[in-house]
Each structure stands twice: as structure tokens, then as C-alpha cells.
Amino acid sequence: MRRALGLGALLWLAGCGDSEPEAPEAPRAGGATTIDDRTSRAFAYAAPNLTAEHEALHREGDAAFAAVFVPAPSPVNPGLGPAYNNTSCNGCHLRNGRGMPVMGGGPQRTQLLVRVSLPDGTPEHPHGAVPVPGLGFQIQDQAVYGAAPEASVTLSWVESAGTYADGTAYSLRSPRVAIVLPDGSPPPANMRMSLRLPPPVVGLGLLEAVALDTLRALEDPADANGDGVSGRLNTVWDVQARALAPGRFGWKANSPNLHQQSAEAYFNDMGVSNPLFPEADGTFELPHDILDAAVFYAQSLGVPARTALADATVKRGEAKFRDLGCVTCHRDTLETGEYPVAELAHQRIHPYSDLLLHDLGPGLADGRPDGDATGSEWRTAPLWGLGLTHTILPYSGWLHDGRARSLEEAVLWHGGEAERAREGFRTLSASDRAALVRFLQSL
Numbered sequence: 001m002r003r004a005l006g007l008g009a010l011l012w013l014a015g016c017g018d019s020e021p022e023a024p025e026a027p028r029a030g031g032a033t034t035i036d037d038r039t040s041r042a043f044a045y046a047a048p049n050l051t052a053e054h055e056a057l058h059r060e061g062d063a064a065f066a067a068v069f070v071p072a073p074s075p076v077n078p079g080l081g082p083a084y085n086n087t088s089c090n091g092c093h094l095r096n097g098r099g100m101p102v103m104g105g106g107p108q109r110t111q112l113l114v115r116v117s118l119p120d121g122t123p124e125h126p127h128g129a130v131p132v133p134g135l136g137f138q139i140q141d142q143a144v145y146g147a148a149p150e151a152s153v154t155l156s157w158v159e160s161a162g163t164y165a166d167g168t169a170y171s172l173r174s175p176r177v178a179i180v181l182p183d184g185s186p187p188p189a190n191m192r193m194s195l196r197l198p199p200p201v202v203g204l205g206l207l208e209a210v211a212l213d214t215l216r217a218l219e220d221p222a223d224a225n226g227d228g229v230s231g232r233l234n235t236v237w238d239v240q241a242r243a244l245a246p247g248r249f250g251w252k253a254n255s256p257n258l259h260q261q262s263a264e265a266y267f268n269d270m271g272v273s274n275p276l277f278p279e280a281d282g283t284f285e286l287p288h289d290i291l292d293a294a295v296f297y298a299q300s301l302g303v304p305a306r307t308a309l310a311d312a313t314v315k316r317g318e319a320k321f322r323d324l325g326c327v328t329c330h331r332d333t334l335e336t337g338e339y340p341v342a343e344l345a346h347q348r349i350h351p352y353s354d355l356l357l358h359d360l361g362p363g364l365a366d367g368r369p370d371g372d373a374t375g376s377e378w379r380t381a382p383l384w385g386l387g388l389t390h391t392i393l394p395y396s397g398w399l400h401d402g403r404a405r406s407l408e409e410a411v412l413w414h415g416g417e418a419e420r421a422r423e424g425f426r427t428l429s430a431s432d433r434a435a436l437v438r439f440l441q442s443l
């Protein structure tokens with residue numbers, strides 16, 4: 001209904017363009033997949049343009065995403081563990097948004113993941129990594145009855161002080177992770193680790209639908225244009241293709257596609273073997289069709305529309321976002337290309353990301369390479385739906401490990417290629433800073 005009105009308004013504008021001052025086209029964040037809802041349910045809608053058949057598949061996927069797994073044997077959802085992190089997709093991607101930065105068991109089970117690795121030590125593979133004995137590449141800190149978690153992980157936070165150019169003080173929070181193996185010993189001293197918050201899962205099919213050539217055209221690995229920003233695609237292992245492929249998903253673009261990302265989640269986060277990641281004997285616990293439905297769900301969630309487009313402060317904030325060069329990485333507009341889900345193809349979208357890796361400096365570095373990404377590179381986080389973060393989940397946070405309690409904090413952690421943009425923000429007046437944040441909240 002609302003969508004129809006939006007279209008009508010556009011047609012009306014087109015009809016009287018020459019006498020009126022040009023009204024800005026209302027940017028529909030997800031093109032025809034956009035949702036007009038900014039409540040705590042905003043991330044929970046199917047793209048409104050799905051065919052009836054696809055809507056039915058989306059509903060199956062919704063059930064799969066919510067399904068709570070239990071240890072085998074069981075008539076429903078068997079296969080949890082033996083070691084795992086959480087029991088359902090929803091349990092981490094709460095209301096399809098990001099999780100909370102918490103570790104451990106209890107009613108709020110682990111939502112942060114700890115990825116680990118050891119350097120492989122060969123000069124040919126400077127970024128190479130090998131699994132940690134007993135831990136692999138991810139720590140499963142929960143286990144079913146009768147099995148042992150791989151380690152216990154505790155999280156604490158430290159604060160560091162800083163000041164804006166106008167003298168206003170701020171404090172930045174960052175995590176400290178302590179890991180204890182079952183026998184009470186610490187992990188290897190040269191172990192690398194990366195703490196990761198579950199990101200929101202809206203609009204992911206659109207991001208998958210952006211043609212590779214479009215992203216390649218945004219790359220500037222040697223910073224040929226001299227703007228201090230040198231984005232590049234990650235290169236990762238594609239399990240189905242058995243070949244290296246460009247990475248798109250995860251905080252370091254460490255997964256090549258949504259199929260693999262979802263199958264990895266079943267296998268690593270929940271301990272549920274599946275067609276992509278079977279048991280040693282080739283069997284698996286998750287049927288093909290459930291995996292496919294879960295993947296489709298992640299592909300076909302609608303993206304909430306922006307709000308407060310006409311607000312003068314929001315407009316001023318958006319102008320600052322451009323002036324400071326935030327858009328160099330947080331690209332406001334991309335076009336999707338051909339895509340198996342036709343409803344998502346050829347859409348003009350506003351994700352505020354280039355899906356490329358950028359070195360954000362030592363403050364955010366985890367020191368753990370992932371695919372071709374170094375220990376200080378991260379994929380530009382898409383910013384659509386950003387303003388709904390606390391509407392969806394009040395205790396959530398921003399950045400890859402959920403460290404930022406406010407949007408200001410998230411921006412102030414930027415360094416490396418984003419140093420200039422960060423300094424631009426730090427030296428703004430208090431009212432311009434507030435306008436920039438108002439703009440971010442309108443997304």
C-alpha cells in the first residue's frame with residue numbers, strides 16, 4: 001500500500017517537473033525490496049515484491065532460521081553439537097539484527113564468536129593460517145550433555161580516553177578476551193584471534209546480486225587516485241566451486257556467498273553437519289531443502305526505508321558525510337545485476353558499502369588474517385538499517401566486535417585509510433557532529 005503511494009508521488013513529480021523546484025527522489029534503500037516500517041519488526045519482513053512462490057519459500061526459511069536445534073537423536077531439528085556456540089540462527093541474529101556483545105551460556109548464550117588460527121610460518125604465505133590444535137578456526141564454547149566445550153571464553157572491557165578538537169571528552173571501549181582450555185591451560189601464545197558480533201541479515205541477497213565487475217570497478221588497491229583509500233576485494237576459498245573466489249560476507253568479507261556462509265553457520269556455530277560440510281563418512285544432519293530455505297531467507301529479507309528525509313539537520317549531516325569522505329567507502333548507491341532471484345536483480349540500492357576491504361588501522365586490528373585480508377582489514381560495513389539498531393535490540397553495539405556503544409564511538413575508532421575521515425569528524429563542531437549522527441540514525 002505505502003509502496004503504491006510512493007510510486008504515485010514519483011509519477012506526480014515527473015508530471016510537473018518544470019514549474020516546481022526539483023524534489024529529491026526518495027531513495028528507496030533496497031529498491032523494490034524496501035519495507036516501510038521502523039519498529040522493532042523492521043528487519044523481519046520478506047521483500048514486498050517476492051512472487052507468491054518465493055514468499056512461500058521465504059516463510060519456510062523463516063521457520064528454519066528460528067528452528068532451535070537439539071542433540072541427535074530427535075524427531076525435530078536434531079544434530080546440535082557436540083560442541084557449538086548457539087542453538088539457532090535467531091539466537092545470534094536477534095530479530096534478524098545484530099547480536100549482543102556477550103559470551104558464555106545461560107539464557108543469553110554466546111552471541112560473539114571467536115575465530116582463531118596459528119600462523120603457518122611459511123614465507124610464501126605471509127597471511128597464511130593453520131587451525132589451532134583442539135580449537136580449529138573457531139572456538140565452540142558450548143557443548144551438549146556429555147561433551148566438553150572446546151574452551152571457556154570470558155570477555156572484559158577497557159576504556160580509553162580521548163577528546164574532540166573542541167575539548168569535549170569521550171571514552172572508547174574495547175574488548176579483552178581471556179581463553180582457558182579444558183585442562184586449565186592457556187591457548188598457544190602465538191594464537192591469533194578475532195572477536196565477531198553477529199551482523200544484521202537484511203538486504204544480503206541484494207549485496208550478493210551486485211555484479212562482480214561493479215565491485216572490481218570500485219577497487220583501487222594501489223590508491224592510484226591518491227585519496228588515501230585503497231579498497232580491494234577479499235579472496236577466499238569457495239567450498240562448492242573448490243576454487244578461490246572473491247569474498248563478500250562476514251566482517252572481513254571472509255565468505256564468498258550466502259550459501260556457504262549459511263552452511264558454515266550450521267556447521268561451525270551450531271554443530272549441524274550439512275551438504276556443504278558433511279560428517280567424515282559423507283552423511284549429514286541437515287536436509288538439502290532446509291539449508292536452501294535458510295539461504296533463501298537470508299537473501300530475501302526486505303530493507304527498511306530511510307526516515308526523516310526532509311529534516312534539515314539530517315540533510316546537513318548527509319552533506320557532512322559526503323564532505324568528510326565517508327562515502328568513499330560507505331558507497332551510497334549501487335546497482336544490482338543479474339541474479340537467480342529475479343526480484344532482486346537490476347535494483348538501485350543504497351547500502352552505504354563498497355563491500356571492499358579497507359585497512360582501518362591498529363585500533364580496530366585483530367591481527368588475524370582471513371582469506372587474503374590482513375589483520376587490520378575489514379569489509380566496509382553496510383549502513384542501511386543502522387538507525388534501527390537499538391530499536392531492534394537495545395543492548396547491541398556497533399563495529400565487528402560490538403565495542404561501540406554509540407555511533408560517535410563507532411566513527412572515532414576509524415583509522416588507517418579512514419584516518420582523514422575520522423579526524424574530519426573529530427574536528428567538527430558539536431552541532432555538526434550531532435547532525436552527522438542524526439543522518440546515520442535516519443538510515
Ligand code: HEC
Pocket residue numbers: 065085086087088089090091092093110111112113196197198199200201204248249250251252254258261262265266269270294295298
Ligand atoms: C553463535 C552466533 C551465530 C549463530 C548461531 C549464527 N550466526 Fe550468522 N553470523 C554470526 C557472526 C559472528 C557473523 C559474522 C561472521 C564473520 O565475520 O566471520 C555471522 C554472519 C552471518 C551472515 C553474513 C552477514 C553479512 O553481513 O555478511 C549470514 C548470512 C549469516 N550469519 C547467516 C546465519 C544463518 C543462516 C544461521 C543459522 C544457520 C546463523 N547465521 C547462525 C553469528 C552467528
Ligand code: HEC
Pocket residue numbers: 229251321324325326327328329330358360364378379380381382383397398399400401407410411414417418421422425440
Ligand atoms: C576507508 C574506508 C572507510 C571510511 C572512509 C569510513 N568508513 Fe566507516 N567503516 C569502514 C569499515 C571497514 C567498517 C567496519 C569496521 C569494523 O567493524 O571494525 C566501518 C564501520 C562503520 C560504522 C559501524 C557500522 C556497524 O555496522 O557497526 C559506522 C557507523 C561508520 N563506519 C560510519 C562512518 C562515518 C560516519 C565515516 C566518515 C566520518 C566513515 N564511516 C568513514 C570503512 C570506512
Ligand SMILES: [Ca+2]
Pocket residue numbers: 079080081082271272273285
Ligand atoms: Ca552435529
Ligand SMILES: [Ca+2]
Pocket residue numbers: 134135136137138139140150
Ligand atoms: Ca572449534
Ligand SMILES: [Ca+2]
Pocket residue numbers: 220223224225226227228229230231
Ligand atoms: Ca583511492
